[in-house]
Amino acid sequence: MLRVENICVKRGKVQTLTDVSLSLDAGRTLAVVGESGAGKSTLIAAILGLVKLAQGKITWASVAVPSCRPALVMQEPRAAFNPALPLLRSVSEPMVAQGALMSQERLVRLCDGLELPLDVLLRRPAEVSIGQAQRVGILRALIAKPPLVLFDEPLSALDAVTQKHTARLIADLQREEGFASLIVTHDLGYAAAYSNEMAILRDGRVEETTPTDIFIQEPRSDYGCALRTAAFALGALEAVA
């Protein structure tokens, strides 16, 4: 459903993405993994139509992606919200944009799953912890049942136990609702545990796109092998190998 076809992006004078092609179907998860500066956030910006493509095209079900109202979980949790507004106002924005009312039942279910006390939503961004703000970002992304969710380092501010609960909640909702999920992360362990496919990005190019179970056993690219070896050395892949 999501098709990224041979895109090139320049930011300033820097070529940040070169001939990148990816695809992602409904109900599936694609993890985009790569070192800092590889172009992961630029890829998300390109999918959202926030940067100009020098070449190639990006579509969702054959039309421009913004028309499907993709949801974004931003990398910097507090910066994702209007600092002047209680978080609940920001959380309700995707529903307002659809002209729909927010279901109390869904709000309570998601807050329970994310271990977010409801009173946190009555505070402004500066009045909650970064980890809470990150989970509110996930709540806002999922509240309106979007068909496509782009997660930019969605668990980076959470402790290991909360990471696990949050990742499970996202996976459970995805099974029930069938959204397509693109996860950008440095964390190979998380990517390996929760994705169907892994795209390895380096210096703005896709080194390989490989089904996750195969990648864990035998990456196809030299850089994929180096990432896998490093992740094993850190103990990040033991649970999934």
Ligand SMILES: Nc1ncnc2c1ncn2[C@@H]1O[C@H](COP(=O)(O)OP(=O)(O)OP(=O)(O)O)[C@@H](O)[C@H]1O
């Ligand atoms: N607005 C910009 N102008 C010029 N260069 C930029 C701009 N934004 C990003 N870049 C450069 O583009 C490259 C890719 O950046 P990007 O933020 O996409 O990487 P990333 O893989 O998301 O990194 P990180 O994991 O550190 O967030 C980097 O070399 C970065 O310095």
